[in-house]
Amino acid sequence: MLNLSLKQLSQNLNDKTFSSLELTEFFLSRIKKYNKQLNAFITIDESSSLSMAKMADDKISKGEHKPLTGIPIAQKDIFCAEGWRTTCGSKMLENFIAPYNATVIQNFNDIDAVNLGKTNMDEFAMGSSNETSYFGSVKNPWNLDCVPGGSSGGSASAVAARLAPAATGTDTGGSIRQPASLCGFTGLKPTYGLVSRYGMIAFASSLDQAGPMAPSAEDCAMLLNSMASHDHKDSTSIDHKKEDYTTNLNHPIQGLKIGIPKEFFGDGLNASVQKIIEEALDKYKKLGAELVDISLPNSDLAIPVYYVIAPAEASSNLSRYDGVRYGYRTKEYDDLMDMYFKTRQEGFGEEVKRRILIGTYVLSAGYYDAYYLKAQKIRRLISNDFKQAFKKCDVIMGPSAPSVAFGSGEKKEDPLAMYLQDIYTISTNLAGLPAMSIPAGLSNNLPVGLQLIGNYFEEGRLLNIAHQFQLSSDWHLKIPEGIS
Amino acid sequence: MDWDIVIGIETHVQLKTKTKQFSGASTSFGNEPNSQGCLVSLAYPGVLPVLNQEAVNCAIKFGLSIDAIINRKSIFARKNYFYPDLPKGYQISQFELPIVGEGKLSILIDNHTKDVRILRAHLEEDAGKSSHGLSHGKSGIDLNRAGTPLLEIVTEPDMSSAEEAVAYAKKLHDLVQWIGICDGNMQEGNFRCDVNVSVKKKGSDVLGTRREIKNLNSFKYIKQAIDYEVNWQIETIEDGGLIEQSTILFNPDTGETKAMRSKEEANDYRYFPDPDLLPLIVTEEDMLIIKDSLPELPSEMQSRFVKDLGLSMYDATEITSNKDVADYFIGMINKGASAKLSVNWIVVNLFSRLNDGEMSILDSPVTFEKLAELILKIEDQTISNNAAKKVFEVLWKNPEESVEELIEKMGLKQISDSSEVEGLVDQILDSNANMIDEFKSGKEKAFNALVGQVMKASKGKANPSQVNEILKKKLSN
Numbered sequence: 001m002l003n004l005s006l007k008q009l010s011q012n013l014n015d016k017t018f019s020s021l022e023l024t025e026f027f028l029s030r031i032k033k034y035n036k037q038l039n040a041f042i043t044i045d046e047s048s049s050l051s052m053a054k055m056a057d058d059k060i061s062k063g064e065h066k067p068l069t070g071i072p073i074a075q076k077d078i079f080c081a082e083g084w085r086t087t088c089g090s091k092m093l094e095n096f097i098a099p100y101n102a103t104v105i106q107n108f109n110d111i112d113a114v115n116l117g118k119t120n121m122d123e124f125a126m127g128s129s130n131e132t133s134y135f136g137s138v139k140n141p142w143n144l145d146c147v148p149g150g151s152s153g154g155s156a157s158a159v160a161a162r163l164a165p166a167a168t169g170t171d172t173g174g175s176i177r178q179p180a181s182l183c184g185f186t187g188l189k190p191t192y193g194l195v196s197r198y199g200m201i202a203f204a205s206s207l208d209q210a211g212p213m214a215p216s217a218e219d220c221a222m223l224l225n226s227m228a229s230h231d232h233k234d235s236t237s238i239d240h241k242k243e244d245y246t247t248n249l250n251h252p253i254q255g256l257k258i259g260i261p262k263e264f265f266g267d268g269l270n271a272s273v274q275k276i277i278e279e280a281l282d283k284y285k286k287l288g289a290e291l292v293d294i295s296l297p298n299s300d301l302a303i304p305v306y307y308v309i310a311p312a313e314a315s316s317n318l319s320r321y322d323g324v325r326y327g328y329r330t331k332e333y334d335d336l337m338d339m340y341f342k343t344r345q346e347g348f349g350e351e352v353k354r355r356i357l358i359g360t361y362v363l364s365a366g367y368y369d370a371y372y373l374k375a376q377k378i379r380r381l382i383s384n385d386f387k388q389a390f391k392k393c394d395v396i397m398g399p400s401a402p403s404v405a406f407g408s409g410e411k412k413e414d415p416l417a418m419y420l421q422d423i424y425t426i427s428t429n430l431a432g433l434p435a436m437s438i439p440a441g442l443s444n445n446l447p448v449g450l451q452l453i454g455n456y457f458e459e460g461r462l463l464n465i466a467h468q469f470q471l472s473s474d475w476h477l478k479i480p481e482g483i484s
Numbered sequence: 485m486d487w488d489i490v491i492g493i494e495t496h497v498q499l500k501t502k503t504k505q506f507s508g509a510s511t512s513f514g515n516e517p518n519s520q521g522c523l524v525s526l527a528y529p530g531v532l533p534v535l536n537q538e539a540v541n542c543a544i545k546f547g548l549s550i551d552a553i554i555n556r557k558s559i560f561a562r563k564n565y566f567y568p569d570l571p572k573g574y575q576i577s578q579f580e581l582p583i584v585g586e587g588k589l590s591i592l593i594d595n596h597t598k599d600v601r602i603l604r605a606h607l608e609e610d611a612g613k614s615s616h617g618l619s620h621g622k623s624g625i626d627l628n629r630a631g632t633p634l635l636e637i638v639t640e641p642d643m644s645s646a647e648e649a650v651a652y653a654k655k656l657h658d659l660v661q662w663i664g665i666c667d668g669n670m671q672e673g674n675f676r677c678d679v680n681v682s683v684k685k686k687g688s689d690v691l692g693t694r695r696e697i698k699n700l701n702s703f704k705y706i707k708q709a710i711d712y713e714v715n716w717q718i719e720t721i722e723d724g725g726l727i728e729q730s731t732i733l734f735n736p737d738t739g740e741t742k743a744m745r746s747k748e749e750a751n752d753y754r755y756f757p758d759p760d761l762l763p764l765i766v767t768e769e770d771m772l773i774i775k776d777s778l779p780e781l782p783s784e785m786q787s788r789f790v791k792d793l794g795l796s797m798y799d800a801t802e803i804t805s806n807k808d809v810a811d812y813f814i815g816m817i818n819k820g821a822s823a824k825l826s827v828n829w830i831v832v833n834l835f836s837r838l839n840d841g842e843m844s845i846l847d848s849p850v851t852f853e854k855l856a857e858l859i860l861k862i863e864d865q866t867i868s869n870n871a872a873k874k875v876f877e878v879l880w881k882n883p884e885e886s887v888e889e890l891i892e893k894m895g896l897k898q899i900s901d902s903s904e905v906e907g908l909v910d911q912i913l914d915s916n917a918n919m920i921d922e923f924k925s926g927k928e929k930a931f932n933a934l935v936g937q938v939m940k941a942s943k944g945k946a947n948p949s950q951v952n953e954i955l956k957k958k959l960s961n
Binding site (some may be wrong): 079080086088093096098099100102197198199200201202204205206232233234235236312313315316318319320322324325326327336340360363364365368372 | 523526527528529530531532533534535562564566568571572573574623625752754755756759760761762
């Protein structure tokens with residue numbers, strides 16, 4: 001069960017080689033064994049998971065098997081799942097039991113996939129190392145002294161250590177791709193609007209996008225088939241024709257034009273990471289692709305623009321956590337203001353407070369034009385860069401992150417160094433483009449991810465290009481030693 | 485010194501939609517506190533707003549009815565501030581690009597029409613309700629109203645007296661009900677006015693500093709609050725004081741206004757476009773469909789009544805002051821009643837009875853059919869106008885009675901048989917020779933006295949114009 005792909009697991013469930021109950025118990029026992037070390041999960045609810053598994057078995061026995069029926073999937077704790085504690089990694093929601101299902105969760109429930117548990121994450125998805133979680137930092141299974149990346153670090157650690165065959169993540173500035181890169185598996189951030197944001201606790205609404213995290217591109221394609229849906233509950237959800245992302249995985253990629261942005265290979269890039277990325281690009285050449293030099297001239301503005309827009313939206317999105325209706329409320333207070341101050345002071349962690357402050361500042365009267373409005377203008381320039389680039393190439397490739405996993409605590413006190421972790425991923429969120437990270441090699445026994453960026457709604461194409469790479473490499477199948 | 489008064493009004497009109505501005509929760513009034521929440525109006529983690537198209541249609545209807553620009557693209561923005569009855573910590577409103585642009589509303593003041601310019605009207609959601617000091621110094625929050633759709637209608641500072649302000653507010657109140665976008669129930673807060681008041685030296689081009697009186701929910705309060713505020717501002721300035729820009733509250737118990745917060749204490753709302761909502765696009769097609777669904781507007785109806793029915797502009801305006809009155813009137817003239825008499829009867833007799841009982845015309849015990857029948861009896865000279873008033877009073881208390889039978893029963897039928905009237909006249913002339921002499925010597929009063937005598941002799945049933953006519957003929961012989 002450990003080394004089977006989702007397709008193989010699905011086949012075995014349908015053939016009744018093993019039941020969903022057995023499969024779910026298998027992963028729950030792995031979680032029990034390894035979660036103390038990895039801290040990948042915040043909430044495990046064995047009885048809920050097992051009863052979902054039984055229901056799935058029931059469906060399978062009635063012949064109502066669908067591709068993900070009975071497959072346990074770890075859910076990032078940012079998705080509301082009815083009856084499940086949903087914390088978003090924050091003390092603010094430590095005891096919050098979601099009264100409804102996020103559309104992503106509902107989509108999985110509709111085909112009787114099993115919720116394996118809620119994974120750890122940076123608080124309100126703000127972080128790149130999973131060290132801002134109120135529920136403790138998550139460890140990278142490749143090296144327990146290293147971070148798994150963030151903010152979907154719990155999902156990443158769980159998938160890398162095969163505590164779950166697959167997981168969901170969300171990506172606002174790289175939160176799927178950077179941890180996928182640092183933990184050595186495949187992660188996809190879809191086009192903005194492809195996956196509904198309803199029930200996904202908001203960080204920065206115009207950037208947040210949910211996506212699949214699993215060992216292979218083929219696995220991600222199966223997950224995306226369920227995750228993507230037009231949702232009338234999310235006004236920014238796009239009415240895109242339903243696709244089967246597994247259909248075109250085997251398309252040949254001869255003649256594929258791969259754009260190589262020179263800005264992604266500058267000073268900040270670790271040399272051994274660069275080497276591995278270049279080797280991966282060579283492999284693509286051998287597979288019949290052609291490399292094209294391109295430029296994304298406004299790349300260096302992506303981080304500053306992001307750190308205006310994302311905190312601005314976050315400062316407003318997080319206003320609802322005021323201690324009035326649900327969530328944490330301070331114990332003692334004198335009056336309303338005192339209650340607000342103490343509740344939010346005590347309920348939010350440092351990084352969240354930092355971003356609320358930045359966001360509040362940039363939206364303030366007298367600063368709005370200079371920061372927020374300016375950032376929106378640059379955001380359009382960045383989108384334009386990609387538009388120009390895609391005239392010359394079919395896909396853009398480069399590193400997912402500037403380095404391999406770094407040591408726990410290494411960048412914790414240096415927010416700017418931490419923010420640079422997302423230097424290659426943020427611009428695609430600003431443009432709303434789909435992008436992936438796939439394992440490309442190991443450096444010092446730590447994974448390196450190759451990033452693939454596609455044009456709008458080209459998830460199918462990206463998955464195809466990734467799958468072709470994975471057919472002739474096995475980096476995505478590697479499991480860190482000591483875990484198996 | 486003489487002063488000019490400058491008034492602008494922002495009105496929050498609660499739109500008559502079944503569900504909230506951005507969710508499927510009910511908007512009905514008066515239910516158990518917090519029974520109309522849904523996850524969206526309670527701002528649960530992860531929920532998202534979805535625009536209520538019905539509210540958009542209401543806004544467009546309003547725009548079309550005041551000849552306003554309808555912006556083809558408008559933007560929802562977040563207005564950020566913390567308060568326990570604002571669940572999200574921000575209100576979704578429209579800031580830079582509202583759905584309705586410039587338009588105008590004309591009011592009738594001292595028999596003259598005056599245009600009040602509308603600057604804009606935008607869609608937003610209402611907050612919940614806080615009740616302070618419920619028990620043990622605690623405050624209660626009722627979120628039933630949170631998320632209810634509002635149209636905020638903002639005028640230019642075009643009004644220059646409390647009377648004009650009230651005339652505008654009434655006109656707007658009538659209009660939004662007329663076009664069916666608001667229930668207009670002011671006690672329930674369906675129609676609330678924020679009134680900006682400033683004073684300046686007579687004729688001066690420089691506006692004074694304004695103070696904003698919040699949340700006035702009756703026409704009486706609007707008048708009282710403005711009168712008090714204007715006096716206060718003038719006295720303050722004449723005493724050498726300065727007016728500070730501020731938000732104030734009107735206390736109906738004391739009739740006074742009191743500052744709530746000054747400009748310095750005002751919130752920085754940190755408006756920015758709501759990333760959860762796409763720009764609102766209104767297509768030509770949407771506009772045409774909504775235009776077709778609009779009823780005939782009061783202004784259109786007024787011109788029609790003046791042209792086709794020969795009403796004066798004043799009467800036409802009175803009778804179209806609200807939709808139900810206009811419907812009542814149209815019902816009457818469709819039954820064949822004269823337009824002029826119908827207007828008089830509605831505006832004078834019916835209104836005074838309705839006002840006594842604080843009733844709306846919809847509650848009138850006398851239906852338009854009955855009133856029309858009564859008026860037809862005046863027109864065909866079956867009864868006199870005075871007799872009709874008597875019938876009306878009885879009908880008011882006994883609406884089930886028939887007009888025909890009442891006239892019979894009350895013995896009010898006019899004597900219009902000319903020989904009978906002539907007989908009466910002769911009888912009076914015979915016994916009042918002295919009055920005939922007085923009349924012939926030039927005393928006009930004597931004529932009226934003779935008419936009175938004839939009427940008296942007929943027990944009021946003689947047709948007065950017939951009496952007049954016959955008497956005049958006989959006396960000139």
